[in-house]
Amino acid sequence: MNIIVCIKQILDPEIPARDFRVDSAKREAERGSANLVTNIFCENALETALQFREAHGGKITVVSVGPEGAEDVLRKALALTANEAVLVINDAPGLADPLFVARTLAAAIRKIGAFDAVLLGREAGDWGAGQTGGLLAEELGLPCISFAESLAPAAPGAVQVKRQTDSGWELLESTMPLVVTITNHEKNVPRIPKTRDVMQSYRKPLTKWTLADVGIDPASTAAYYEVAELSIPRKETQCEFIAGDTLEAKIDAFASRLTEVMRAL
Amino acid sequence: MGDVVCYLPAKAGWDRSAQGVLGAGRRLADSLGAKLRAVVLGPTDEALVQGAAAVSDSVAVADHPLLAEYHPETFLAALVAICKPLAPRAVLLGNDTYGQELAARLAHRLGGSAAGDAVGIAVAGDKLHVTRGVYGGKATAVIALVRSPGVVWLRARAMDPADPAGRAPGEVQKVTVDLAADPRVKVVSRHVEAKEGVKLEEARVIVSGGRGLGGPEPFKQLQELATTMGAQMAASRAACDAGWVPASWQVGQTGKKVAPELYLAIAISGASQHIMGIADSKVITAINRDPDAPIFKHCSFGLVEDYQKVIGPLREKLAKNG
Incomplete structure (x- = not known):
């Protein structure tokens, strides 16, 4: 099975809130001293693809749309033993418009050629729009299954997808090709690359295309949405720490506060 | 139009x-x-x-x-x-x-x-x-x-x-809509993870556990506390990713967005991604041994203690308060 995994480089979402700044005029997050990392759900998607390939064979191509520096996340994916990588260079700063990204990914995927499944993270840890998968499916005219945690072979030309729902989970079966968005699950926690594979990742094929190479003209793509404002909310409650001379006294006082709240229900 | x-x-x-x-x-x-x-x-x-x-x-x-x-x-x-x-x-x-x-x-x-x-x-x-x-x-x-x-x-x-x-x-x-069965995707089966009571999203009281619990076992204790409080159980992403509780319990940016009257976070540090899922709660409170845990910035009141020393006696006390 040929699997394409789309991955995105983002500002490290683990940076503490106190170190996070935005440029309200530019309506962008400030890079500051934060690292750029692979979006966690994209790592979950790659891990899901790697496990499928280990069990059933196939080939994994990772694709990213981003600046030159996004090569780093593709190299890391190659170190995790993805077979090939493609970077479509988009230097436009600021918000990545989800429809623009979906169209660019669709164009790149068509240029790559034959594939059976496209896996993406369910959303990114920066803007968190959660739309690229759905929009990509529409651009490619394919079915889409969201919030999946694993894939398994089904009838010839089909795949079974286990996905999470509000009340539990579902098993869906789809013909291929299809688009799948991946969510986090205990079984797709990303692995750590082996040192040997990191060395070898620099010898693996990494193709770079410009937007023009894939036939995308940014000027002719009408905007989907814009950021009108970006700010950091100043909302902190003053926490009253429960005091008491003994542990028992503190627990009693805490219990009283809980009871008070629950009685008002 | x-x-x-x-x-x-x-x-x-x-x-x-x-x-x-x-x-x-x-x-x-x-x-x-x-x-x-x-x-x-x-x-x-x-x-x-x-x-x-x-x-x-x-x-x-x-x-x-x-x-x-x-x-x-x-x-x-x-x-x-x-x-x-x-x-x-x-x-x-x-x-x-x-x-x-x-x-x-x-x-x-x-x-x-x-x-x-x-x-x-x-x-x-x-x-x-x-x-x-x-x-x-x-x-x-x-x-x-x-x-x-x-x-x-x-x-x-x-x-x-x-x-x-x-x-x-x-x-x-x-x-009337003109619909044809989709020839590509079929729903093979649906599974509801059995959980008593109301849906998490509709719950009025929630007891939630996090990474600090260290494993699946303490969730049983939390469950007893939740039962006493008439609360639904939830968890942070870390606890779900570790496989301690089902993924459908996850609250946060990519989990459920809950809006209870009372949210009790136990051994949850309170990363901003978790707060995104609980910000609509009326009263947020926490038990955490780290007074600097970010969760307390969102709490009306909180208890700085090791949860292990608290849960049992707290449950007894709450049962007595009725």
Whole structure:
């Protein structure tokens, strides 16, 4: 099975809130001293693809749309033993418009050629729009299954997808090709690359295309949405720490506060 | 033309989500000087239809054998078929799994723009403005939707319901949609992870556990505490990823967005991504041994202690308080 995994480089979402700044005029997050990392759900998607390939064979191509520096996340994916990588260079700063990204990914995927499944993270840890998968499916005219945690072979030309729902989970079966968005699950926690594979990742094929190479003209793509404002909310409650001379006294006082709240229900 | 459509899944019934979606829809329609059109897909109950009619200008009920159970491609096709002739200005959905997965694709098929996890929606000139948390809840963005319709999934349970007083109920219409079974995707099976009581999203009291619990065992203790409190159980992403509890318990940016009267976080540090899921709670409180844990910044009151020393005696005390 040929699997394409789309991955995105983002500002490290683990940076503490106190170190996070935005440029309200530019309506962008400030890079500051934060690292750029692979979006966690994209790592979950790659891990899901790697496990499928280990069990059933196939080939994994990772694709990213981003600046030159996004090569780093593709190299890391190659170190995790993805077979090939493609970077479509988009230097436009600021918000990545989800429809623009979906169209660019669709164009790149068509240029790559034959594939059976496209896996993406369910959303990114920066803007968190959660739309690229759905929009990509529409651009490619394919079915889409969201919030999946694993894939398994089904009838010839089909795949079974286990996905999470509000009340539990579902098993869906789809013909291929299809688009799948991946969510986090205990079984797709990303692995750590082996040192040997990191060395070898620099010898693996990494193709770079410009937007023009894939036939995308940014000027002719009408905007989907814009950021009108970006700010950091100043909302902190003053926490009253429960005091008491003994542990028992503190627990009693805490219990009283809980009871008070629950009685008002 | 230019109306506001609210999509209501029949299966969920007249729940807080349906009420919140219609509340937001009513206010948006009023500010646009437009009509509010509720759309119900699937076999429905009277409570939902009557509740929706009371605050809407019309309720379209589309029942079809293929809409008996949710199917991503079929429900999408049905919504497109109903929305397209209406040429709406906005289509609003709730923040359940299915609403989230439908929104972007629906926007694409209607030539519009989507945005999700909205905590606010307003008209600004010729655009719709959607307020939402970004960067894992560290920042708030106002997104201007360039295309029409704006397809928006909302933090529905945090939205005020509309007041039906002084309003003639909207007309209820049965609509026929022409649907064919999708030849590509089939639902093989559905599994509900058995959990007693109300849904987490509708729960009034929640007891939630995190990474600091260190394993699945302490969740049993938390469960006893929750039972005493009449609370539902939840967990942070770390606890779900570790496999200690089912993924459907996860609360946070990518889990459930809850809005209880009381949220008790036990051994949860309170990363901004977790806060995104609980910010609509009335009272947040925590037990954590680290006084600097970020969770306390969001608490009305809190207890700095090792949870292991607290849970047992706390449960006994609460049982006594009754």
